[in-house]
Structure formats: structure tokens, C-alpha cells
Amino acid sequence: GENVEQHPSTLSVQEGDxxxxxxxxxxxxxxxxxxxxxxxxxxxxxxxxxxxxxxxxKDQRIxxxxxxxxxxxxxxxTETQPEDSAVYFCAASRSPGTASKxxxxxxxxxxxxx
Amino acid sequence: xxxxxxxxxxxxxxxxxxMTLQCAQDMNHEYMSWYRQDPGMGLRLIHYSVGAGIxxxxxxxxxxxxxxxxxxxxxxxxxxxAPSQTSVYFCASRGYTEAFxxxxxxxxxx
Numbered sequence: 001g002e003n004v005e006q007h008p009s010t011l012s013v014q015e016g017d018x019x020x021x022x023x024x025x026x027x028x029x030x031x032x033x034x035x036x037x038x039x040x041x042x043x044x045x046x047x048x049x050x051x052x053x054x055x056x057x058k059d060q061r062i063x064x065x066x067x068x069x070x071x072x073x074x075x076x077x078t079e080t081q082p083e084d085s086a087v088y089f090c091a092a093s094r095s096p097g098t099a100s101k102x103x104x105x106x107x108x109x110x111x112x113x114x
Numbered sequence: 115x116x117x118x119x120x121x122x123x124x125x126x127x128x129x130x131x132x133m134t135l136q137c138a139q140d141m142n143h144e145y146m147s148w149y150r151q152d153p154g155m156g157l158r159l160i161h162y163s164v165g166a167g168i169x170x171x172x173x174x175x176x177x178x179x180x181x182x183x184x185x186x187x188x189x190x191x192x193x194x195x196a197p198s199q200t201s202v203y204f205c206a207s208r209g210y211t212e213a214f215x216x217x218x219x220x221x222x223x224x
Contacts, residue, residue, distance in 0.1 A: 036213075
């Protein structure tokens with residue numbers, strides 16, 4: 001089955017700096033890669049996703065890049081703000097679609113300090 | 115929209131007790147799943163369902179049962195609680211891409 005590794009497990013940055021979280025996956029058939037943000041006491045929420053036919057996707061201050069050859073993808077957050085502090089999870093699945101299981105990474109706790 | 119609703123939010127059980135964690139969604143999603151979240155281990159899939167009447171095991175199914183009699187509901191049953199089942203449990207339902215998670219149930223087994 002799919003295995004997703006995520007690094008680092010914790011990340012502390014100063015407000016205004018950039019943050020990068022990296023994930024690798026093992027199943028070469030995976031082609032859908034979402035990122036979730038989990039705030040304290042809440043369930044994860046989707047913040048951005050990318051499909052394998054795209055190398056990069058941006059949404060305001062967040063971006064995701066995908067390297068299918070190397071089987072890794074990354075989340076980039078620019079101009080970090082205190083409200084970016086949360087746990088971030090990457091995930092992978094074989095396809096978008098209701099029958100596809102999502103396999104999650106182990107999470108990165110991001111702390112943005114003032 | 116309510117999205118995904120989980121109850122209860124908190125629960126303390128004694129070893130050997132049984133209980134059911136409730137999950138309901140109002141988005142008419144066929145795919146629903148249960149995860150447990152433990153420190154340093156991310157979200158691990160317990161059971162999932164691709165539609166009413168269809169369930170299957172995930173990565174860590176032992177000690178848990180599920181059923182799916184309707185599209186809306188997907189309860190998770192702990193048959194005989196053990197301290198190793200102390201965790202935060204999340205129910206999720208999924209459309210074509212995005213998975214929507216409930217608020218979680220924090221379960222402690224003493």
C-alpha cells in the first residue's frame with residue numbers, strides 16, 4: 001500500500017518568513033495530493049491540492065509543488081502569520097474519487113512566532 | 115450546512131466497556147471513513163465505506179466494527195475498550211476530491 005513520509009515534524013518560523021513542508025510517497029500510481037490544516041481542537045481542513053498533471057499550484061500565500069519523478073511534493077507558505085500556526089498534513093491517493101483511500105503523512109506542527 | 119457531525123466530543127471509558135461513536139453527514143457523499151489520530155503517527159484509517167451496505171477495513175481495524183445502513187450515518191463501535199484505543203477519532207466524508215472531517219471525539223480508556 002501507499003506510504004507517505006512527511007518532514008519536518010515541527011517547524012518554527014518568525015512572522016513574515018517562509019515555511020516549507022516536504023512529503024514523499026511510495027506508490028507511483030498516486031496522482032492526487034491534498035494538504036490539510038488542523039487547528040487546535042478541530043478536524044483537518046483542506047487548504048490546497050494538486051493533481052499529477054500539474055507541477056505547481058498557488059493560492060495566495062500558499063503553494064504546492066509536485067515532482068512525480070522523484071515522488072515528492074511540498075507545501076510552501078510565504079509571509080507567514082500567527083494564524084498559520086497549526087498542524088499540517090500531506091496526503092496521497094491513486095485518484096480523486098469516492099473509492100480512493102487517502103493516506104496521510106504524520107503531520108508537521110508549524111509555529112509562527114512574533 | 116452542518117457538514118460532518120460527530121458525537122460525543124469527549125468520552126471516558128473503563129477497560130472492557132463498549133460504546134458507539136456517531137458520525138453523520140448531510141452532503142450526500144458515498145465515501146465515509148474513520149481515522150484515529152495519535153501523537154507522531156498522523157491519521158490512520160480504521161474502516162471506510164464506499165456506500166450504504168458496503169464497508170471495508172483500513173490500516174488499523176482491530177477492536178472496531180462499523181456498519182453503513184444509510185448514506186448519512188457511519189457509526190464506529192468499540193467492542194471491548196482497551197487503553198491502546200485511547201486516541202482522538204475523526205470521521206470524514208469525501209466527495210470527488212475534498213474530504214470533510216468532523217470535529218473529533220477524544221476518547222480515554224482507563
